[in-house]
Amino acid sequence: MNLNTLSLINYKNFESQDFDFDAKINCFVGANGIGKTNALDAIYHLAFGKSYFNPIAVQNINHNAEFFVVDGHFTKNDRDEKIIVSLKRGQKKVIKRNAKAYEKFSEHIGFIPLVIISPADRDLIIEGSDTRRKFIDSVISQSDKSYLADLINYNKVLTQRNALLKYFALNNTFNADTLSIYNEQLHTYGSEIFKKRDAFLKTFIPIFKSRYEAISQSKEAIDLTYKSDLFDDELKDLLNKTINKDKALQYTSVGTHKDDLVFSIDDFPIKKFGSQGQQKSFLIALKLAQFDFIKQQSGVSPILLLDDIFDKLDENRVAQIINLVDDAHFGQIFISDTHAERTEEVIKQTHQSYKIFKLK
Numbered sequence: 035m036n037l038n039t040l041s042l043i044n045y046k047n048f049e050s051q052d053f054d055f056d057a058k059i060n061c062f063v064g065a066n067g068i069g070k071t072n073a074l075d076a077i078y079h080l081a082f083g084k085s086y087f088n089p090i091a092v093q094n095i096n097h098n099a100e101f102f103v104v105d106g107h108f109t110k111n112d113r114d115e116k117i118i119v120s121l122k123r124g125q126k127k128v129i130k131r132n133a134k135a136y137e138k139f140s141e142h143i144g145f146i147p148l149v150i151i152s153p154a155d156r157d158l159i160i161e162g163s164d165t166r167r168k169f170i171d172s173v174i175s176q177s178d179k180s181y182l183a184d185l186i187n188y189n190k191v192l193t194q195r196n197a198l199l200k201y202f203a204l205n206n207t208f209n210a211d212t213l214s215i216y217n218e219q220l221h222t223y224g225s226e227i228f229k230k231r232d233a234f235l236k237t238f239i240p241i242f243k244s245r246y247e248a249i250s251q252s253k254e255a256i257d258l259t260y261k262s263d264l265f266d267d268e269l270k271d272l273l274n275k276t277i278n279k280d281k282a283l284q285y286t287s288v289g290t291h292k293d294d295l296v297f298s299i300d301d302f303p304i305k306k307f308g309s310q311g312q313q314k315s316f317l318i319a320l321k322l323a324q325f326d327f328i329k330q331q332s333g334v335s336p337i338l339l340l341d342d343i344f345d346k347l348d349e350n351r352v353a354q355i356i357n358l359v360d361d362a363h364f365g366q367i368f369i370s371d372t373h374a375e376r377t378e379e380v381i382k383q384t385h386q387s388y389k390i391f392k393l394k
């Protein structure tokens with residue numbers, strides 16, 4: 035899986051920029067705010083049809099322009115693939131593969147396997163459980179289309195059930211039969227989601243732990259566990275048990291939309307007790323395990339985006355990252371760094387082919 039060229043028009047701070055990439059390592063270097071992360075985000079856009087950093091689509095259009103175009107030429111399984119993502123103010127985003135527009139963006143997910151490691155991943159540790167569910171969901175849905183469909187359906191039914199609970203409260207009424215229709219549907223989709231998350235994590239957690247041990251040289255014990263209401267009971271029974279609570283709250287208080295991942299270091303929550311370097315190592319291990327899992331499932335090496343990766347890591351941990359970049363297990367890699375010399379020095383040690391793009 036390779037990205038050969040990238041053309042940007044009016045994408046964030048880029049007005050017009052073309053890149054011709056190396057098949058192995060590509061580094062965007064330059065001062066703060068020059069657009070290194072934006073270049074990585076443009077590549078992310080080609081894989082997911084959206085920004086990793088800014089969920090408000092229109093804000094990715096250059097402030098002085100009416101539209102953006104991100105155009106990438108890939109080689110996948112020896113075939114040329116041309117992906118274009120474009121957005122005009124006031125219109126819907128368009129994603130095209132080989133000149134044909136997708137009707138549903140979800141059909142594109144997984145076509146360009148990609149993993150990003152970025153300081154913004156810290157949200158996985160510090161933010162609420164929805165960021166961790168999104169992480170699990172994005173990994174599973176890159177290799178399982180029916181999972182994505184179950185998720186979309188689950189969320190639709192959940193919104194309807196919550197609206198119904200609100201309606202009951204507002205009108206001082208209640209109809210158990212109508213509610214049970216939603217309960218049945220939530221149970222069907224939610225049980226599938228739970229089964230797939232559980233199976234995924236049983237494979238994923240050991241991969242993650244071995245990645246962490248390699249980066250940290252086994253200095254500290256870390257753990258990752260899956261928390262779900264559905265370990266206690268079937269979803270339909272849980273929904274029946276919590277009906278009075280849900281009526282009072284006017285929303286659904288149990289289900290897979292409450293699932294979480296618990297991160298710990300030496301048995302304490304990593305959010306409070308992990309150092310910045312340990313947290314960063316934890317997140318890198320998490321993302322590398324994502325890479326391994328996708329590769330295992332699809333047989334294709336995902337494109338790896340490393341945003342500001344060397345910051346906050348000590349020499350030993352940087353050395354582990356170099357080994358990683360050198361490993362034939364990885365395919366094409368894109369790196370952003372403020373220190374042009376440091377990056378080049380590190381990359382030279384890998385004996386891999388590379389290109390450095392000095393952004394100005």
Ligand SMILES: Nc1ncnc2c1ncn2[C@@H]1O[C@H](COP(=O)(O)OP(=O)(O)OP(=O)(O)O)[C@@H](O)[C@H]1O
Nearest residue numbers: 046047066067068069070071072093094095096097
């Ligand atoms: N829609 C937009 N139009 C114009 N400029 C934008 C837009 N969105 C973001 N920018 C600009 O992009 C710049 C940030 O770019 P980016 O995050 O890629 O920097 P960076 O090179 O990675 O910097 P750092 O080294 O600090 O991480 C900011 O100056 C920001 O104002």
